[in-house]
Amino acid sequence: MRSEPAVVVAGLVKRYGDTTAVDGLDLTAARGAVTAVLGPNGAGKTTTVETCEGFRTADAGEVRVLGLDPARDGAALRPRIGVMLQSGGVYPTVRAMEMLRHTARLHAHPLDPEELGERLGLHACGRTPYRRLSGGQQQRLALALAVVGRPELVFLDEPTAGLDPQARHATWELIRSLRAAGVAVVLTTHLMDEAEDLADHVAVVDGGRAIAAGSPAELCGGRDDVLRFVGEPGLDLASLNAALPAGAAAEESPAGHYRVTGAGGPALLAAVTAWCAAHDVLADRITTRRHSLEDIFLDLTGRELRP
Numbered sequence: 001m002r003s004e005p006a007v008v009v010a011g012l013v014k015r016y017g018d019t020t021a022v023d024g025l026d027l028t029a030a031r032g033a034v035t036a037v038l039g040p041n042g043a044g045k046t047t048t049v050e051t052c053e054g055f056r057t058a059d060a061g062e063v064r065v066l067g068l069d070p071a072r073d074g075a076a077l078r079p080r081i082g083v084m085l086q087s088g089g090v091y092p093t094v095r096a097m098e099m100l101r102h103t104a105r106l107h108a109h110p111l112d113p114e115e116l117g118e119r120l121g122l123h124a125c126g127r128t129p130y131r132r133l134s135g136g137q138q139q140r141l142a143l144a145l146a147v148v149g150r151p152e153l154v155f156l157d158e159p160t161a162g163l164d165p166q167a168r169h170a171t172w173e174l175i176r177s178l179r180a181a182g183v184a185v186v187l188t189t190h191l192m193d194e195a196e197d198l199a200d201h202v203a204v205v206d207g208g209r210a211i212a213a214g215s216p217a218e219l220c221g222g223r224d225d226v227l228r229f230v231g232e233p234g235l236d237l238a239s240l241n242a243a244l245p246a247g248a249a250a251e252e253s254p255a256g257h258y259r260v261t262g263a264g265g266p267a268l269l270a271a272v273t274a275w276c277a278a279h280d281v282l283a284d285r286i287t288t289r290r291h292s293l294e295d296i297f298l299d300l301t302g303r304e305l306r307p
């Protein structure tokens, strides 16, 4: 049915020996939308995506991709989905554009490989064998290979990791144009600004479960304002806190970077700048904004490094 979501994952469990990589995860990705799956290292994102792609089988739970079961209906599904892997999948000696043209020919209604190669800057290295391409060039080729067959759904695992700013922008533009053409895009990323700018829907995964989901605005909304500034490390926070409106609080993390949260908007800003003036503190780079997706992510998943 065209109206059902592109991906529905319900109660997915996947174990590797004693490790439970995915532990009852739920995820929905709509058609014609970009869904970003976020989570700390080892959260279970890649395992979940690989199960949706049909590369892994679930130990429990249900996975439906374009209405099909990827473990059972792989042959029917493969021509309809595009997969960008973090590495590999290309013969080391094949030339970049040859591989793209060849892959295009395997599909019934491919995108024009020349235009796509142009768009992702692959022509300049088009005659270079895969193994001699730089990491970023291999990444761009992997993206081109994932989308050249005009899939209905594309899975992109950290599509912009390690790309230079130009290639990152080209990738974002391509993802936006895929969405405009009605393609469902499911991507994993560690770049919170990428998810905030690009995604219609965000799922935050931690410990093998989805711990939050919604649009970036839904996830970031309904929270207090955040004011940030940079100053000398070790300012007297007790004194600053005493000067703030009721309910507001200041913290320093990392050293010299101050974050003041609380309702109050202009009154909060006035209180902070008045305190700075009274204490001869030159606050640098003052910004006021609502919580960013990164704030929400760190609130949800904690600030400690993952093993």
Ligand SMILES: Nc1ncnc2c1ncn2[C@@H]1O[C@H](COP(=O)(O)OP(=O)(O)OP(=O)(O)O)[C@@H](O)[C@H]1O
Pocket: 016, 019, 020, 021, 022, 039, 040, 041, 042, 043, 044, 045, 046, 047, 048
């Ligand atoms: N093939 C495997 N064999 C054994 N354990 C694995 C395997 N693949 C993943 N794991 C483990 O499963 C857990 C989830 O890994 P996964 O790669 O799905 O996380 P991730 O969220 O994609 O992480 P990252 O952000 O680092 O890519 C981790 O504890 C990882 O060590």
